[in-house]
Amino acid sequence: MNHSRRHCLLGGLAAALLPRAAGAQEAAYPSRPLRFLVGFAPGGPADGVTRLFASRLQAQLGQTVIVENVPGAGSTLGVARLSKMAADGYAIGFAHTASLSIGPSLYKNVGYDPLKDLTPVAKVCEYVNVLAVRADSPWRSLADLLAAARSQPGTLSYGSAGIGSTNHLSGELLAAKAGVKLTHVPYRGTALAINDLMSGALQFVFDAPNSAGPLAAAGKLRLLAATGRSRHKLYPDLPAIAETVPDYEFRGWMGVVAPPGLPPGVHQRLTRELELAAAAPDTGKRLAALGLDVAFAGPQEMTRVIAAEIALWDPLIKSLNLSAQ
Incomplete structure (x- = not known):
């Protein structure tokens, strides 16, 4: 076999192995503890939801899931920090109506675009007032x-x-x-x-x-x-x-997001695991105690909800000249 042909064969073999190597990396996920950021102090519904799903993920993934409380600016501080972290599946965060649909209009310079600077993973529950x-x-x-x-x-x-x-x-x-x-x-x-x-x-x-x-x-x-x-x-x-008032609706939601650019395999795995966690027999009961309803939705539906809510709240917030600063 001449040198150039052997070089081509070796090159082809290496190229063929690349997808498998990448797949093996994603298949090995997770191989170390995960960080789960929540933009509120301990206690309260948001922290309760985060800790509930963190415990579920820990059991399902076989890795420690560490909850990190990053309170401040109506939870936008925690989301902003998450948006700058590595997109490897080892950093995820709590998000809800206020942090993604309201906060960016209410707070000046939140540091992230809710539709561009985060990866939606799953919506897990909803609530009404x-x-x-x-x-x-x-x-x-x-x-x-x-x-x-x-x-x-x-x-x-x-x-x-x-x-x-x-x-x-x-x-x-x-x-x-x-x-x-x-x-x-x-x-x-x-x-x-x-x-x-x-x-x-x-x-x-x-x-x-x-x-x-x-x-x-x-x-x-x-x-x-x-x-x-x-x-x-x-x-x-x-x-x-x-x-009584046609066309009135407020239904808030809570879910999980990750930094932008999450690898597809890891993204799909996290969404699937959160769906399993939401479907666990006592999840509904635990959420109901916090005033919440199980309402799982995947990344596409989550994106649609966020965009629709921004279209609702941004004009109202601007017309009222509301600012949290």
């Missing part, structure tokens, strides 16, 4: 509340966990869709707003079902409506806001 008034409120329906808002523009106030929070924007969306003027009062957490609602300083709040529901059952609050497009399965007798 409920509109609650005091149990002795004169309003027994959303129509009653809106009639009062129209007769006394700006006098009805509602509290939230802060500017740009989902319970704040649930109210702004209601004002915009129903054509009423409402006064927003931001707090450092929804619990403080609930206290002021109880004392009569506020007229209503938007809150998570798992915290407002027990207060309603105890006779301290009255639930008037839920923010989903249709009625929530836990509250079949509670009307959706859309039944």
Whole structure:
């Protein structure tokens, strides 16, 4: 065999082995611990969801999954840090409506483009808010509340966990869709707003079902409506806001993202493992305790949801001149 022919054969053999080598690398994933970033301090629903799925992934992948809390700037700080990390599947992060669909419009220079600088891996759950008034409120329906808002523009106030929070924007969306003027009062957490609602300083709040529901059952609050497009399965007798205000919908979500450029094999593996974790028998029960519903969706659907939400929230945030800085 002449030298040039042998060289060609060896070159062809090497080229043929390259895909196998790459496949072997991806097949060996993961071979070391994973880091799972969450943009909130320990405690609370986001941290709870992250730790639940981290424990599931750890068991399924056979590797340690270390949760890292990176609180700040409405969770955008953690997402920004993740977007600059190596795209090798060993760094993943928690993301939700606020960090990808609202935060980039609310915070100046968040440091990432939600549709370009991250790899969507999977959406794992969704949530709605409920509109609650005091149990002795004169309003027994959303129509009653809106009639009062129209007769006394700006006098009805509602509290939230802060500017740009989902319970704040649930109210702004209601004002915009129903054509009423409402006064927003931001707090450092929804619990403080609930206290002021109880004392009569506020007229209503938007809150998570798992915290407002027990207060309603105890006779301290009255639930008037839920923010989903249709009625929530836990509250079949509670009307959706859309039944009174057509085209109203707020349904938040939580999921997992990775840095941009994630290798396809690793990407598919992570999506598949998260789908398995979401389908585990007690996942729904654990999420329900946090006020959340299992709602798995893959990367394409996740991208579609983020784009649709940006189209909804960005104009509203700009029209209200909202800024968290």
